[in-house]
Amino acid sequence: MNIAFVLLTHNPDEPAGIERSIASLAEGLREAGHHPLIIAAGPATPADHAGLLRLSTLTLPRPAREEDLLALLADPAPVVREVRHLLTAHRAELVCWADAVWGLGYLSPAPPGVATALMVHVPRADEAMHQSLAHGPRAVLTTGDFMIREMAGADLDTSSWHAVPNALLHLAAPPHPSEREKLRRGGAVRIVARAEPHKGIAELLAALPTEFGRRVQIVLAEAGFEYWPGMQNETIARCRKLAAGLPEVELRRALPWQQVQPFLAGAAATLIGSTSPETFGNVAAEALSVGTPVVGYGLGHLPALVGTAGRMVALDDGPEQIWQTLADLLDDREEYHASAQQGPAQVADLAPHAVAAAFLAAAAPRETS
Incomplete structure (x- = not known):
């Protein structure tokens, strides 16, 4: 056809x-x-x-x-x-x-x-x-x-x-449990987002605890559209200014589609900081497909997509609670690995x-x- x-x-x-x-x-x-x-x-x-x-x-x-x-x-x-x-x-x-x-x-x-x-x-x-x-x-x-x-x-x-x-663009094998355990203990937190204010990246950076103790790698990408003139430049400039005072934070440029899943597979977890409802959640789905737990606000389609393969936070609790919830998940070996193992099952029909x-x-x- x-x-x-x-x-x-x-x-x-x-x-x-x-x-x-x-x-x-x-x-x-x-x-x-x-x-x-x-x-x-x-x-x-x-x-x-x-x-x-x-x-x-x-x-x-x-x-x-x-x-x-x-x-x-x-x-x-x-x-x-x-x-x-x-x-x-x-x-x-x-x-x-x-x-x-x-x-x-x-x-x-x-x-x-x-x-x-x-x-x-x-x-x-x-x-x-x-x-x-x-x-x-x-x-x-x-x-x-x-x-x-x-x-x-x-x-x-x-x-x-x-x-x-x-x-999903394609299916990918998640890391071996032994590698996933290494990521839980000391792997970076990796985030992939479009340069849009409602993705909440600046708010996450502003709330990053000084004692967090892990690398935070953020892909912040410019798309071919925006909602008002200068929106993406403003968002990137704000995030760069915040990241300049955070030595553990690294801002990266956009990745080709085929590289997003491998990038997320090498993360301890990913965060979805969107402050308006995600109507689907492509990045979350890609993270789940490679066994990377997802922590984010319980808005839109995200809770149904993530299920027990991560943790959701109430928007009113703010970005500080996202970081705390992530830290709690990383500290809980049993729940962390259960979330990681559940991830691919959550997106098996994608x-x-x-x-x-x-x-x-x-x-x-x-x-x-």
Whole structure:
């Protein structure tokens, strides 16, 4: 089956959840013998591959804001024509709009006869969302029960929506228990996050106890989009200023997707400091897949994802409690290893082929699913 995904910000190794989830799903579809392609805005990158099609009628600045995109689409006709042409030329049987705006769901430029699906990765109930739903997509897909409840609470009819989780890009073997024990005793805490204020990295740095006694390695990545001008630069500058006074802290640049799981596998634990609900939690899933316990705020989908493979903290208790909870977990050998062993089981159903099967069951025309 020929399946197209439209996500204008898509780039290989883009440090963002939707982009990574689309790449993982596409990999699962390939494994199942289907033919996925991704349609994105320009400019092209050296890492582009044959399954990534760039629009000649739309080039985004980096980083881009939604306001930038909507201004560029003030006259959407050229982009609509090109998307329809690409879908026709590649004989797409199903096209999935990866977002109401960034995935062109509000325009829904599908040729006649091509089935459509809408993905809802982030909470939004604005005009673009209502326009996307008014086009009558064959299926609406979101990341889990949390998002279905959240959007129902925004007065959207979610009764026929489907929960399809984000896939891991690949499965990886966790460290041997003896190596995991070495990490528990003295391994670094490793964190991977996008440079966004709500990821809570600055707050974690400000609350780091002086007596913590371990290295803290933080990958802080700039994405191709932001919510206001200078957001990422401001976040990175604040974190660098805080880290300058913390000799045990090391800030690192973005990692390629394939290197995230090995990086997290070498950690004693990882922290999710997001102060707004994670609608899925890709980094947490990658950590769990390699047996690395997760400590974070009990918001959004994170508690269901982590289960007993880590510990959750109430947001009101603040970042100081995250560090204390982490220290308690590291000090408890039995519970630590139980959490580490549970991690891969928590994400066992996130293999690319399994998520691809769930996607097809929800979105594909019945005769081809």
